Structures are given as structure tokens and as C-alpha cells.
Amino acid sequence: MTTATAVLRQQLAGYHAILEQTMDDVPADALDRTLPSATIGNIASVYAHTVFSEDQILHGMLQGKAPLYRTGGWAARAGLEMPATDMLTEEWSRAAKKLNLAAFREYAKAVYAASDAYVAGLSDADLDRKLDTGFIGEQTVAFVVSNVLGWHAAEHNGEIAALKGAFGLKGLPF
Numbered sequence: 145m146t147t148a149t150a151v152l153r154q155q156l157a158g159y160h161a162i163l164e165q166t167m168d169d170v171p172a173d174a175l176d177r178t179l180p181s182a183t184i185g186n187i188a189s190v191y192a193h194t195v196f197s198e199d200q201i202l203h204g205m206l207q208g209k210a211p212l213y214r215t216g217g218w219a220a221r222a223g224l225e226m227p228a229t230d231m232l233t234e235e236w237s238r239a240a241k242k243l244n245l246a247a248f249r250e251y252a253k254a255v256y257a258a259s260d261a262y263v264a265g266l267s268d269a270d271l272d273r274k275l276d277t278g279f280i281g282e283q284t285v286a287f288v289v290s291n292v293l294g295w296h297a298a299e300h301n302g303e304i305a306a307l308k309g310a311f312g313l314k315g316l317p318f
Contacts, residue, residue, distance in 0.1 A: 148271055152263050152289050159297040160256045165317035166301050166308070167191060167249065174311050175245060187307050188243040194300040195252045198293050202259050205277065206285060212258060218251040263289055 175188040184190065199211040213219060222244050271286040280292075305315030 148268065148286065149263055149266050152266075152271075152286065152294075153260055155290060155294050156256070156259055156263065156297075159294050159301070160252075160259075162317065163191075163194065163297050163301045163304075164249070164252070166304050166315070167245075168317065169314070170245075170304075170308065171313075172245070174308065174313065175243060177307075177311060179307070179310055184303055184307065187304050188245070190300050190303050190307070192243060192248065194297055195248070195255055197296060198259060199255045201288065201292060202255070202262060205275065206262065206288060212254055213251065216251075216254065218247075218254070222247040222251055259289075259293065 170187055176186045178186050185193075196211070196213060199213050203209040203211045209215075266285065271284060271289075273285050274282050275285065275288070276282050277288065277292070283292075301316075309315040
């Protein structure tokens with residue numbers, strides 16, 4: 145019998161795999177490129193936002209801990225200190241131009257592993273626990289994992305793929 149946690153882990157693993165495959169062939173010169181009059185940042189800022197958000201939601205909202213980025217030395221390793229302002233702003237886009245993609249992708253792997261370990265340890269009662277998200281009201285942990293972490297990664301992966309396509313690159317990996 146498949147458990148709810150097994151399904152959630154499978155969902156997250158799939159979202160993470162597609163996002164990382166989409167990032168596999170992004171050339172360095174496309175990372176910080178922006179489109180004139182665009183309402184979206186660059187690939188680096190969207191990718192950073194996606195991973196940072198998962199880290200912050202997983203550790204902060206769901207577990208009441210500091211994110212890995214602040215506690216695991218990842219800021220120094222990735223050569224990047226992101227502003228404390230809202231993500232996906234022009235300030236974020238400028239800061240993301242300094243992104244060390246290889247190091248940041250290692251940080252992403254650590255975030256994904258932490259997400260998987262957290263979800264693997266959840267009971268049905270844990271999944272049913274309600275919490276105030278602050279941005280979409282009171283939701284269950286299962287909803288936050290599936291819909292906030294999951295669809296968030298899928299949504300921003302689509303933005304990255306679209307930007308790649310606008311630059312003449314293959315967008316999605318399939």
C-alpha cells in the first residue's frame with residue numbers, strides 16, 4: 145500500500161529532478177540575461193528564488209528552524225549573499241548575477257535531501273496538522289508540501305524553461 149508520505153516524496157523528487165534537468169544546460173551567459181521590458185527576472189534569480197523558498201518554507205514555516213542557507217555555510221560556498229528583500233525583485237536579479245551555479249546547485253541538492261528526509265518522517269497526524277502560512281491562510285502540512293513546495297517548483301521551472309526558449313535554447317529537458 146502506498147502511503148501519503150511516499151506519494152509526497154515521489155512528487156517532490158519529480159519536481160526537483162525536472163528543475164535540475166532544466167538547469168543542466170543553461171550556459172553561463174544566459175544565467176543573468178534579462179529580456180527588455182520583461183516582468184520576470186533572470187534565470188539565476190528565478191532558480192535562486194525557487195530553492196531559497198523551499199529552504200525557508202521547509203525549515204522556517206514547517207519546522208521553526210533557520211534555513212540551511214543561513215546555518216550550513218552555503219552563502220559563503222555559493223559566493224552569494226541574497227538581499228533580505230522580497231524575492232524576484234530587481235535587487236534579487238542583480239545579486240543573482242554573482243551566483244556560483246555549481247556551488248548553488250550543491251546547496252539545492254542539500255535542500256532537496258532535507259525536504260525528502262522531513263517528509264519521510266511525517267505521520268498521518270503530522271500531515272493533517274494545520275498551520276498559518278501567512279500568505280494563503282491556514283493549511284495542512286500536506287497541502288504546504290504538495291502545493292506550496294511542489295507546484296512552486298513546477299511553476300518557476302516553467303518560467304526558467306520559457307526564458308531559455310526566448311534565448312533560443314531548449315526550454316524543458318524532454
